[in-house]
Amino acid sequence: MxxxxxxxxxxxxxxxxxxxxxxxxxxxxxxxxxxxxxxxxxxxxxxxxxxxxxxxxxxxxxxxxxxxxxxxxxxxxxxxxxxxxxxxxxPKRYAAVLDAYRAPDDALAADRRINGLLRTRTLAALDAAGMTRYRLCKDLGLNAGNLYAYLAGDDAKVSRATARRIMEHASAAARETAKG
Incomplete structure (x- = not known):
């Protein structure tokens, strides 16, 4: 921001x-x-x-x-x-103004840290499922450029909710593959 x-x-x-x-x-x-x-x-x-x-x-x-x-x-x-x-x-009422100013930045940083953790799990699940990144894009209807950039390490390319959705889809595919 x-x-x-x-x-x-x-x-x-x-x-x-x-x-x-x-x-x-x-x-x-x-x-x-x-x-x-x-x-x-x-x-x-x-x-x-x-x-x-x-x-x-x-x-x-x-x-x-x-x-x-x-x-x-x-x-x-x-x-x-x-x-x-x-x-x-x-006084606390004045310090709270600074906290309000910094809060969105703190939330954004937290989202990016979580996206990084979700990316690691997603990549492992994709490997386990043998699923391509292209297939993941098509299944979820996501922009390929943003997904590829996210999986390459750019945590700002997707929201936390989207990163979770990607990870859950890849994990489900990995479970299905493991069932055989």
Missing amino acids: NRTFRGFLKAYCAELSGMRTTSLRRLCAAARERAPRVAEPLLLLAFEEGREDYLLKLAEGSRLGEEWEGVAESIREHGGVLPFLESGEA
């Missing part, structure tokens, strides 16, 4: 607020009135855009403004948003 933390924050604020905007003014109003969950990523977004002073001025005099002042000071002390979030000193 090719996304920046700033881009993620913009999309995350829009999602949590239920609004299609990146306006700090409108998002700040939403955080104070009806969407309190947007408060943490909104402050981080303001820092990423270099507009934290503007956001703090918008929230001045409110409970949210007081909280943001304290967190803003910590962000400045750590030299930026990411060092602050990675320091272990960030």
Whole structure:
């Protein structure tokens, strides 16, 4: 996935607020009135855009403004948003934003590891069954280029579900061959 933390924050604020905007003014109003969950990523977004002073001025005099002042000071002390979030000193609600940013990457890495394990079992089952890769493509209706690349070691060419389907089909063919 090719996304920046700033881009993620913009999309995350829009999602949590239920609004299609990146306006700090409108998002700040939403955080104070009806969407309190947007408060943490909104402050981080303001820092990423270099507009934290503007956001703090918008929230001045409110409970949210007081909280943001304290967190803003910590962000400045750590030299930026990411060092602050990675320091272990960030409040859990703020650290959760970084976790949300990293979660899809972690899931993708896990899928690729599992695909690698499934590929090993698939290749063994194909050998045991005497089944060709072409036959596997035809039986499952898969794109030959993607299947060949996957079996050659490119774990990104198929989804986890497809890799499992491929392995299960090859294993079933191997069992049938073993029965004789």
